[in-house]
Amino acid sequence: MSMLIYLIPVALFLGALALLAFLWALRSGQYEDLDGAAERVLLDDEDEPQTPAKR
Amino acid sequence: MSCCAPGADGFAGGVQSLPSDDEVRFSARNLGDGVFQTELSVPAVHCGACIRSIEAGLGRLDGVEAARVNLSTRRVTVRWRGEALPPIVATLARLGYAPTVFDEPEGEKDxxxxxxxxxxxxxxxxxxxxxxxxxxxxxxxxxxxxxxxxxxxxxxxxxxxxxxxxxxxxxxxxxxxxxxxxxxxxxxxxxxxxxxxxxxxxxxxxxxxxxxxxxxxxxxxxxxxxxxxxxxxxxxxxVKGLARLAPRGALVIGAGGARDYLALSEIEPGMRLLVAAGERIPVDAVVEAGLSDIDRSLVSGESAPQKVAEGDAIQAGTLNLTGPLTLAATARAEDSFLAEMLRMMEAAEGGRARxxxxxxxxxxxxxxxxxxxxxxxxxxxxxxxxxxxxxxxxxxxxxxxxxxxxxxxxxxxxxQVVAARRLFEHGIMVRDGGAMERLAEADVAVFDKTGTLTLGHPRLQNLQQIAPEALAAAAALAANSRHPLSQAVAVYDEGKGPVFEAVAERPGFGVEGRAEGSLWRLGRAEWARGDGASGEVADEGTVLSRDGAVLARLEFDDAIRPDAREALAELEDRLGPVEMLSGDTARACRRVADRLSIAHVEAGLMPADKVARIEALARQGRKVLMVGDGLNDAPALGAAHVSMAPATAADIGRNAADFVFLRDSLSAVPVALDVSRxxxxxxxxxxxxxxxxxxxxxxxxxxxxxxxxxxxxxxxxxxxxxxxxxxxxxxxxx
Incomplete structure (x- = not known):
């Protein structure tokens, strides 16, 4: 059972990574306009990523 | 509308007045470094092509640093630099997306x-x-x-x-x-x-x-x-993003003739205000100078525009149509007609609170x-x-x-989320889940007339009786005016009419212009026929004249909403009796009621009368669905068990309503009923x-x-x- 010593932290670390990724996405405004994001993928022109909105 | 997908047509838009540049400037947020940020609501945006045309169109303007459309909230954020506001509103309107300004307390956002x-x-x-x-x-x-x-x-x-x-x-x-x-x-x-x-x-x-x-x-x-x-x-x-009917402020003429744009809350009785044609009246006021027509349909339910001149009192929320007016404010914003309606609404809080x-x-x-x-x-x-x-x-x-x-x-x-999604796809927005539960219970439907059963803007009725040349001339002349009757005629402008010169709008009378060596007039009969018409009985109709000779008589009625007949029939079938309550004249009501075969009609009602009728129904144990749009309907919307309003409604009415439908068609009502049930x-x-x-x-x-x-x-x-x-x-x- 000694592998649990490092397997559990590894599992938790990976989970925490996903959690942080989600929080980052939330903070940087990626959930502000879900419908718009779906449409923008179809636009041809060079679309620069949205600068984080100053709120 | 410049867009592609079906369903885009018929969205409310078109007839609304645009916010003035003063108003937009006033709402802009200073980000520092001379950069300002303006957020506008553009309810007509609905697809990728819309995003592109707006962002490209605004991006080309001088001074605009960035423009970003949010499709979910139907808003556009524009960041601009410099002293003068770039022509954002005009550009959006030209692209076919009439913008509106909205209030939002900062920081609270989501x-x-x-x-x-x-x-x-x-x-x-x-x-x-x-x-x-x-x-x-x-x-x-x-x-x-x-x-x-x-x-x-x-x-x-x-x-x-x-x-x-x-x-x-x-x-x-x-x-x-x-x-x-x-x-x-x-x-x-x-x-x-x-x-x-x-x-x-x-x-x-x-x-x-x-x-x-x-x-x-x-x-x-x-x-x-x-x-x-x-x-x-x-x-x-x-809902918030739709047109706000109370302006954020008004142009105030100061002591030395200086003009200042003041916020609504800073306007005191006695101040002199300048209201341009096409703007809403900010507070209750008396006309000091100027001549114009006023659209009172949202305030009183009357469908015909009214002429105002020096000395006339006008209520907040009405729309100034044809000429600039100088007004003296008689009440503060919180004492104006609008606020009175709000108080009545609170008093009438009905089945909803319980x-x-x-x-x-x-x-x-x-x-x-x-x-x-x-x-x-x-x-x-x-x-x-x-x-x-x-x-x-x-x-x-x-x-x-x-x-x-x-x-x-x-x-x-x-x-309730799935149901709201369904409704949203049909152009209906719902306030909360409880509203759907209440709609499912409703067993009598009460409709307002002007703006609800009808579209609230007039339509030329006797098309067949007008000679084609006369119609072409009338349409070409009418295209120069923003009076609702003119706009109803201007629809028929196909460029075949004579070319008019020296066109002038005469507030309260009509529009005139010169072509082919004659003076043409379109407007009130006695004015259009010139000064020599005195001997005859007063003539209220609208005519087209050439050098004083009547060429055509134009009759208007209020266009009934698409699918109104079918929608009402379905409601009678599935919900219960349908009634019409209106502030308009009995004759105008009768005409609409006959076409829609509504049996129970009450005309000439004051806002309090509408509430009384709804309360009387409630006392009989009935659950009332109220559909209305005007300021005068707002207390009734609040008193009813459940209420609906079109997107063109006064904002106080929209806020009072449980459902708001975006499209012109009245079939939204049975659809909402079906989904709710x-x-x-x-x-x-x-x-x-x-x-x-x-x-x-x-x-x-x-x-x-x-x-x-x-x-x-x-x-x-x-x-x-x-x-x-x-x-x-x-x-x-x-």
Missing amino acids: RTLSELLVAVAVSGFAAGNIMLLSVSVWSGAEGATRDLFHWVSALIALPAMFFAGRIYYRSAWGALKHGRMNMDVPIAIGITMAYALSLYETIHSGPHAYFDASVTLLFFLLIGRSLDHVMRERARTA YRRIADRVSAAYAPVVHLTALATFLGWMAATGGDWHRAVTVAIAVLIITCPCALGLAVPIV RAGRLVRQNVALAIVYNVFAVPVAILGYVTPLIAAVAMSTSSIIVIANALRLGRVRR
Whole structure:
């Protein structure tokens, strides 16, 4: 059972990574306009990523 | 409208007045460094092509640094630099997306949603990891390994309980403090007790810990709560984004003739205001100078524009159509007509205040039953085992967990979110789930006339009796005027009429111009025929004249909304009697009523009369659906059991209404009724499913056969069943 010593932290670390990724996405405004994001993928022109909105 | 997808046509737009540049400037936010940010609502945006044309169109303007469209909230954010405001409004209007300004207290924006999403993420993370450990325990981990897993679970669950659970603790505490019960009370008690018991078990190396159950429960319920919030927020911002009828301020003429744009709240009686043609009147006022026509349809329900001149009093919220006016304010904004309507609305607060949502009613009955059952179980086991309190507490908490109201906390919001989505696709926005439940109960429909059954703008009625040349000339002349009657004629302008010169709009009379060596006039009959018409009886009609000779007589009526007849017939069939209450003249009402075959008509009503009629119906035990748009309807909208308003309605009316429909067609009313009734059926089914589930699960729990594994399986299964049932609404039946 000694592998649990490092397997559990590894599992938790990976989970925490996903959690942080989600929080980052939330903070940087990626959930502000879900419908718009779906449409923008179809636009041809060079679309620069949205600068984080100053709120 | 410049766009592609079907369904774009018929969105409210067109006839609204645009915000003035002063107003837009006033609402701009200074970001520092000479950069300003303006947010405008553009309700007509609905696809990728719209995004592109707006962003490209605005991006080309001088001074604009960036333009970004948000399709979900139907807004555009423009960042610009310099002293002068770039022509943003004009550009948007030219592209076919008439913008509007909106108020929003800064900083408050969607803090709740962020909090909910973070809570969902944290509880989801915790639930996933604890479930992994729990599966290992269920598959046979024992001894020190099991204890280790339990300890790790307890550590992961703790922040989740604090962080994600505090939403429920707060709400439950708020309810208890006021001596009420809501769904959050049993949830808060259930998860806390489960956590405490599991901690005790872990400390004493017990075999059963419910960390997974309490966190999973939190996770599921938070999803339901977030969905509920997203739906409401979306409808709310979309409604807010529509045209605001009260301007944010007005151009005030100071002592030395200086002009200042002041906010509405700073306008005092006695101030002199300048209102250009096409703008709304900000406060109740008296005309000091100028001549114009005023559109009062939203205020009083009268369909015909009214001529105003020096000395006439005008109410806030009316639209100045043809000429600039200098006004002397007679009341402050909060004492104006608008505010009076608000006060009446508060006084008339009717069935809505007394209504309690199905979920609340069920939970008020459900929570005590759950707690009593758990308490009885505890006492029963104490008696049966002769005081083995550990065993009794364990079983009682298992009962609490098993009965935790997933079905109600999750399935009811999901039904309502799916239903709201359905309605949104039909161009209908709904305030909250309770509104759908109330609509499903309604059994009599009351309609306003102007702007509700009709579109609120006139249409040329006697097209066949007008000679084609006369029509072409009238249309070419009318294209120069913004009077609603002119605009109804200008629709027929195909460029075939004569070319007019020296065109002038004569406020209160009509429009005139020179062509082919003659003076042409379109407008009030006595004016159009020149000064020599004195001997005849007063003639109120609209005519086209050439050098004083009448060429054509134009008759108008208010265009009835598309599908109104079918919609009303369907309502009579499925809902109950349909009535019409209007502030307009009996004759105008009769015409519309006859065409729509409405039997019960009441004309010439004041706002208070409408409320009285609705209250009279309510006293007979009827549940009234009120559909109306004007300021004068707002108190009635508030008094009715459930209410609907078109998107063109006065904003106070839109705020009072439970449903707002965006498209012109009146078929929105039966569609909303249909979706609401189906949603109501699904909610009741889900409640029934939850009860059936409890009938089977609770005895098992009371008898003490529930382990953490059984609890997890039972909880997930019941949740999945009710969600699947809710999603059946997703299939459109048309």
